[in-house]
Amino acid sequence: xxxxxxxxxxxxxxxxxxxxxxxxxxxxxxxxxxxxxxxxxxxxxxxxxxxxxxxxxxxxxxxxxxxxxxxxxxxxxxxxxxxxxxxxxxxxxxxxxxxxxxxxxxxxxxxxxxxxxxxxxxxx
Numbered sequence: 001x002x003x004x005x006x007x008x009x010x011x012x013x014x015x016x017x018x019x020x021x022x023x024x025x026x027x028x029x030x031x032x033x034x035x036x037x038x039x040x041x042x043x044x045x046x047x048x049x050x051x052x053x054x055x056x057x058x059x060x061x062x063x064x065x066x067x068x069x070x071x072x073x074x075x076x077x078x079x080x081x082x083x084x085x086x087x088x089x090x091x092x093x094x095x096x097x098x099x100x101x102x103x104x105x106x107x108x109x110x111x112x113x114x115x116x117x118x119x120x121x122x123x124x
Contacts, residue, residue, distance in 0.1 A: 001026045001027070001113075002024050002025070002026045002027045002032070002098045002100075002112075002113040003024065003025050003026050003113075004022060004023075004024050004096050004097070004098050004113050004114060004115035005022065005023050005024075005096075005115055005116070006020060006021070006022045006094065006095065006096045006115040006116070006117060006118040007020070007021050007022075007023075007118060008020040008021050008118060009094060009118030009119045009120045010119075010120070010121070011121045011122075011123065012086055012120070012121070012122055013122070013123070013124050014086060014087060014088060014122055014123070014124055015085060015086065016086050016122070017082070017083060017084045017085075017086065018083045018086065018120060019080055019081065019082045019083070020036070020080065020081040020083065020094055020096075020118060020120070021078055021079075021080055022034065022036075022078065022079045022080070022081075022096030022115060023076075023077055023078050024077055024078075024079070024096075024098050024113070025077060027098075027100075029074055029077035030053060030054075030074040031053050031102055032053055032098055032099050032100060032101065032102060033050060033051065033052050033053055033098075033099040033101065033102055033103055033104035033105070034050065034051055034070075034072060034079040034096065034097065034098055034099065034104070035047070035048075035049065035050035035051075035096070035097045035099070035104060035105065035106075035108075035111055036048040036049045036050070036070060036079075036081045036094060036095070036096055036097070037094070037095045037097060037108050038090075038092035038093065038094045038095065038120075039092055039093050039095070039117075040089075040091060040092040040093075043092075045095070045108055046061065047061050047106045047107070047108065048060070048061055048064055048068065048081070048094070049061065049064065049068055049069075049070040049081060050070065050104035050105065050106060051070045051071070051072055051079060051104060052102055052103055052104050053101075053102035053103075054074075054102075055071065055072045055074070057104070058070050059104060059106065063089075064083075064090075067083065067084050067085045067086075068081060068082065068083050068084070069081070069082040069084075070082075079096065081094070083120070086120075086122045087122060088122045088123060089122075090120060090122050091120060091121050091122050091123070092119075092120060093117040093118065093119050093120075094117060094118050094119075094120050095114055095115055095116075095117045096114070096115045097111035097113065097114050097115070098111060098112070098113040098114075099111055099112070099113075100112055100113075
């Protein structure tokens with residue numbers, strides 16, 4: 001079992017930045033891949049970014065590539081999502097998900113552990 005807790009959401013103006021954090025506990029964090037997903041009102045949940053167990057491989061949705069960066073600190077059992085050049089279209093609840101293997105997925109249903117989500121609102 002893995003417990004996942006996100007933090008760092010909030011209100012930011014277009015063009016601004018936020019950093020989300022996700023702390024996982026209950027399993028050897030350094031052995032598992034992590035992902036970020038988001039869900040906007042009246043839309044389906046979508047993949048944002050993922051990182052493998054060591055942090056050497058990352059993958060991004062086209063919509064955030066070049067603006068968002070996923071990283072992890074295994075010593076702190078934390079994964080981060082640095083979000084720059086934010087747009088109103090980035091407004092959503094952002095969820096952190098933990099895998100049970102070292103390789104990441106882009107499909108949400110393949111992640112067994114999820115946090116409660118943190119709201120990100122991009123608005124002037």
